[in-house]
Amino acid sequence: MKKDEIAHDLKEGVKKGYCRICGEYKKLTSDHIPPKSCGNGKRVNVIINEKKFISQNGFNCRTICERCNNELLGSNYDKEFKDLYDRMESFKKSKLILTENMVIDVDTKKILRCLLGHLLATDVSGRGPIKNILRNKIDNYFLLDQYRKFVVGEIEEIKNIDVYYWYYPFDNIVLIPHFMKDVNFLDDKIPKINGSLIKIFPISLYIIKKENDVRLQHVSRLSFTDTSISLNTNQSLANKLEYFPEHVGTDWGLVLYNPENLINVER
Numbered sequence: 001m002k003k004d005e006i007a008h009d010l011k012e013g014v015k016k017g018y019c020r021i022c023g024e025y026k027k028l029t030s031d032h033i034p035p036k037s038c039g040n041g042k043r044v045n046v047i048i049n050e051k052k053f054i055s056q057n058g059f060n061c062r063t064i065c066e067r068c069n070n071e072l073l074g075s076n077y078d079k080e081f082k083d084l085y086d087r088m089e090s091f092k093k094s095k096l097i098l099t100e101n102m103v104i105d106v107d108t109k110k111i112l113r114c115l116l117g118h119l120l121a122t123d124v125s126g127r128g129p130i131k132n133i134l135r136n137k138i139d140n141y142f143l144l145d146q147y148r149k150f151v152v153g154e155i156e157e158i159k160n161i162d163v164y165y166w167y168y169p170f171d172n173i174v175l176i177p178h179f180m181k182d183v184n185f186l187d188d189k190i191p192k193i194n195g196s197l198i199k200i201f202p203i204s205l206y207i208i209k210k211e212n213d214v215r216l217q218h219v220s221r222l223s224f225t226d227t228s229i230s231l232n233t234n235q236s237l238a239n240k241l242e243y244f245p246e247h248v249g250t251d252w253g254l255v256l257y258n259p260e261n262l263i264n265v266e267r
């Protein structure tokens with residue numbers, strides 16, 4: 001498979017395969033990431049592995065079953081995210097800023113289940129072409145397996161992760177289903193970390209396995225039991241964090257073992 005076919009093959013998916021969320025072998029349907037109603041219905045550039053692919057109807061991929069797509073995400077978790085999106089979209093459009101710190105009541109679990117569910121839809125890590133990966137059973141990689149159990153409601157919390165979040169006012173989408181950061185051999189104080197990244201307006205989620213001793217500045221920690229989130233909308237802070245942490249070359253730049261795992265969508 002040519003590298004530039006990855007984005008195209010992700011969108012195409014397969015007609016029948018193993019759903020990336022529930023793991024069952026079923027007819028697969030096209031998942032919009034984020035939902036169409038959250039500004040994802042128009043022409044976008046999907047960049048994977050530095051190769052660009054144009055999708056005319058938003059960023060989407062046929063990798064999850066109808067039930068997970070419609071019942072789990074569409075008519076349930078997506079609604080919670082859409083509420084958050086609408087609120088921050090109108091905030092962004094209004095020039096009236098009453099406070100930089102926006103506290104928004106949300107069902108944290110629903111937001112997490114929505115975003116992790118859509119992230120799982122993009123996870124086609126494995127050997128060989130995407131079509132073959134989708135026709136084979138899902139590898140039960142620990143972290144992603146925990147996401148699956150949480151999204152389908154088998155567990156109510158993912159105990160071994162820390163979730164950091166911050167305001168992300170940008171249109172571009174950045175997704176990394178799973179990353180590992182190399183040990184910096186020059187400075188062994190920089191820990192080896194692994195986790196996932198989701199950056200979709202209006203929020204960035206940086207998920208790190210708990211055993212990694214990481215202390216981050218300027219970002220907040222999300223608890224599964226939180227009933228609200230607090231977004232600091234200060235523009236210069238947002239600009240500072242625009243490419244954090246995926247930008248290679250900074251202290252926290254992620255050196256990925258598998259760069260085709262980084263999905264960048266320009267919209």
Ligand SMILES: [Zn+2]
Nearest residue numbers: 019022065068
């Ligand atoms: Zn499913």
